[in-house]
Amino acid sequence: MAGISTTLSAPLPNYLEAKPGILSWVTTTDHKRIALLYLGGMSFFFFFAMSLAVTFRLELLFPGMQFLSHDIYNRLLTLHGVVMIFLFIIPGIPAVFGNFFLPILIGAHDVAFPRLNLLSWYCYMAGAALAVVSILSGGGPDTGWTFYVPYSVKTGQNVFWPILAAFILGWSSILTGLNFVTTVHRLRDKAMGWFQMPLFVWSLYATGWVQIIATPVVGITLVMVLLERFFGIPIFDPARGGDPLLYEHLFWIYSHPAVYIMILPAMGVVSEIIPTFSRKHIFGYKFIAYSSVAIAAIGSLVWAHHMFTSGMSDIARIVFSFLTFLVAVPSAVKVFNWIATMYKGAIRLDPPMIWALMFIVLFSIGGLTGMIVASLSLDVHLHDTSFVVAHFHYTMFGGTAVIFIAALHYWWPKMFGRMYRVRPAKQAVWLFFIGFNMTYMPLFIAGAFGMPRRYADYLPEYTVFHQLSTIGSWVMVAALLLAFYNLVHSLFRGERAPEDPWGGATLEWRTPTPPPVLNFTGAPDLSRGPYEYPEDVAQ
Amino acid sequence: MDSNTSGHADPYGVYVATWGALMALTALTFGIALLDLKHVTVLAALLIAAVKGSLVLFYFMHVRHERPLFLYMFLAVGITYAVFIGLTFVDYWSR
Numbered sequence: 023m024a025g026i027s028t029t030l031s032a033p034l035p036n037y038l039e040a041k042p043g044i045l046s047w048v049t050t051t052d053h054k055r056i057a058l059l060y061l062g063g064m065s066f067f068f069f070f071a072m073s074l075a076v077t078f079r080l081e082l083l084f085p086g087m088q089f090l091s092h093d094i095y096n097r098l099l100t101l102h103g104v105v106m107i108f109l110f111i112i113p114g115i116p117a118v119f120g121n122f123f124l125p126i127l128i129g130a131h132d133v134a135f136p137r138l139n140l141l142s143w144y145c146y147m148a149g150a151a152l153a154v155v156s157i158l159s160g161g162g163p164d165t166g167w168t169f170y171v172p173y174s175v176k177t178g179q180n181v182f183w184p185i186l187a188a189f190i191l192g193w194s195s196i197l198t199g200l201n202f203v204t205t206v207h208r209l210r211d212k213a214m215g216w217f218q219m220p221l222f223v224w225s226l227y228a229t230g231w232v233q234i235i236a237t238p239v240v241g242i243t244l245v246m247v248l249l250e251r252f253f254g255i256p257i258f259d260p261a262r263g264g265d266p267l268l269y270e271h272l273f274w275i276y277s278h279p280a281v282y283i284m285i286l287p288a289m290g291v292v293s294e295i296i297p298t299f300s301r302k303h304i305f306g307y308k309f310i311a312y313s314s315v316a317i318a319a320i321g322s323l324v325w326a327h328h329m330f331t332s333g334m335s336d337i338a339r340i341v342f343s344f345l346t347f348l349v350a351v352p353s354a355v356k357v358f359n360w361i362a363t364m365y366k367g368a369i370r371l372d373p374p375m376i377w378a379l380m381f382i383v384l385f386s387i388g389g390l391t392g393m394i395v396a397s398l399s400l401d402v403h404l405h406d407t408s409f410v411v412a413h414f415h416y417t418m419f420g421g422t423a424v425i426f427i428a429a430l431h432y433w434w435p436k437m438f439g440r441m442y443r444v445r446p447a448k449q450a451v452w453l454f455f456i457g458f459n460m461t462y463m464p465l466f467i468a469g470a471f472g473m474p475r476r477y478a479d480y481l482p483e484y485t486v487f488h489q490l491s492t493i494g495s496w497v498m499v500a501a502l503l504l505a506f507y508n509l510v511h512s513l514f515r516g517e518r519a520p521e522d523p524w525g526g527a528t529l530e531w532r533t534p535t536p537p538p539v540l541n542f543t544g545a546p547d548l549s550r551g552p553y554e555y556p557e558d559v560a561q
Numbered sequence: 562m563d564s565n566t567s568g569h570a571d572p573y574g575v576y577v578a579t580w581g582a583l584m585a586l587t588a589l590t591f592g593i594a595l596l597d598l599k600h601v602t603v604l605a606a607l608l609i610a611a612v613k614g615s616l617v618l619f620y621f622m623h624v625r626h627e628r629p630l631f632l633y634m635f636l637a638v639g640i641t642y643a644v645f646i647g648l649t650f651v652d653y654w655s656r
Contacts, residue, residue, distance in 0.1 A: 268649075275645050322645075
């Protein structure tokens with residue numbers, strides 16, 4: 023790349039101080055600033071959706087209705103799901119850390135389409151505003167985040183605006199995926215081959231393809247719901263030749279790959295953190311890289327395991343059950359390779375590493391319980407119980423959101439140039455671990471005993487599980503507040519961060535802190551690979 | 562540059578012919594919807610849609626003048642959608 027190989031004569035200002043004023047931020051095309059715009063939006067929506075969950079979990083502290091009506095409970099549940107899924111966890115890691123670090127990790131000045139990148143943030147904010155305002159302005163939807171027909175076609179509640187919001191948010195996701203795939207192909211430093219790329223880049227590349235291919239499906243599907251709802255076109259109405267199961271197929275053709283849009287980048291971050299804090303080359307680089315692509319490919323073919331009890335044919339159920347078991351193989355490849363990386367490594371238990379280790383534990387529980395619900399016979403019993411709620415919170419919250427926080431702790435010094443306090447950061451991790459398991463582990467047991475999901479009330483025999491879960495949610499919230507307070511505090515009181523506080527080997531640690539406007543002060547230093555550490559005796 | 566192409570990769574005649582083919586295929590899609598082809602109806606509609614999509618890609622989006630990489634990318638996407646639809650129909654045809 024011609025631009026990169028040119029040594030810049032004058033030092034560039036860092037991206038935070040390059041241009042002052044709010045206008046410079048909302049019109050920026052710098053990928054790092056756009057990442058921070060996303061971070062601001064997502065942090066707000068994360069805490070907003072978390073407060074909703076804490077509210078309806080409080081309602082569940084005792085059987086019977088305490089302070090919410092059934093209707094309000096349904097709306098809070100829907101809003102929690104819509105906001106967490108569409109505004110936090112799907113865009114999460116790619117939009118923030120992908121935007122900030124992908125170009126730096128491959129030695130580029132920016133993403134391939136910087137203006138499109140800014141447009142994707144505006145789509146995100148527009149979709150977010152629509153979703154929240156439409157739901158809070160009265161008549162909010164009570165469909166759950168899945169907008170299943172026929173209920174979403176027939177309910178008297180407001181469905182149009184949240185669907186429009188999801189449609190616009192889909193654009194944001196597609197534009198980000200398109201940008202990342204193009205950037206990896208076209209702007210990667212010429213000296214960096216495919217197998218010299220950091221594994222986070224591999225995971226973002228695979229995710230980008232899923233975003234491009236799968237997201238349009240849900241966009242079109244949601245438009246079909248509106249066509250049936252407002253124009254009476256019988257796409258899903260069985261009385262007029264339609265098929266409600268078609269909606270479920272189309273919805274999950276996107277929404278299950280969306281799970282991999284959420285988790286693949288998280289796995290990429292883990293593949294960066296573990297070698298850095300083990301001072302050891304990643305074990306099985308190529309297998310981890312290929313497993314990202316394999317997860318993206320196979321993960322796109324397992325959607326109908328959400329429909330085992332919906333009336334789908336037996337043959338289809340068997341096919342999708344088999345495919346679901348198959349996707350566990352590349353996932354396990356990653357987990358075993360991370361553990362093998364740590365073997366005989368010089369492990370340092372700094373906060374990002376502890377968050378990453380916790381991810382392995384929580385994600386393994388989430389993944390293995392996924393195998394339980396992928397079994398046809400067991401799923402008949404467990405479908406739509408709180409067992410499923412616990413399963414996907416272990417994978418999504420214990421997986422993706424935990425790694426979002428790990429990534430914050432890993433890259434925070436580089437992004438903001440300030441070090442946070444390590445002691446409270448570690449306290450937050452352990453507190454979170456206790457709170458998280460206390461919140462969701464009882465839901466596995468309650469679900470196995472038959473507690474349905476999404477219910478505002480329950481029989482007295484489930485009380486102990488709900489009470490443990492509600493108290494656990496308070497512990498977890500305390501941990502999250504501590505972790506985020508500690509990070510924000512560092513912006514004002516933190517010590518200046520050095521260029522490479524963790525001894526990392528990837529390119530972002532070989533550029534100033536915070537990075538300059540065009541990322542590098544000279545040609546990127548590609549003299550060593552992304553996982554080559556001087557202390558690694560095995561090399 | 563040939564004034565007939567004025568910056569385009571193909572002469573205008575090619576675009577007009579492509580547009581004509583797209584309109585004809587649209588009419589064909591409408592026509593087969595009126596016939597009772599049973600299970601084949603959806604398959605026929607999908608095949609026509611695939612041909613129409615290919616025409617747009619190759620002529621309007623100039624993929625036929627691009628490097629093979631772009632063709633492979635479009636092929637990968639097309640195959641993926643074919644698998645999506647195929648797996649969905651595993652359910653429909655075995656119900």
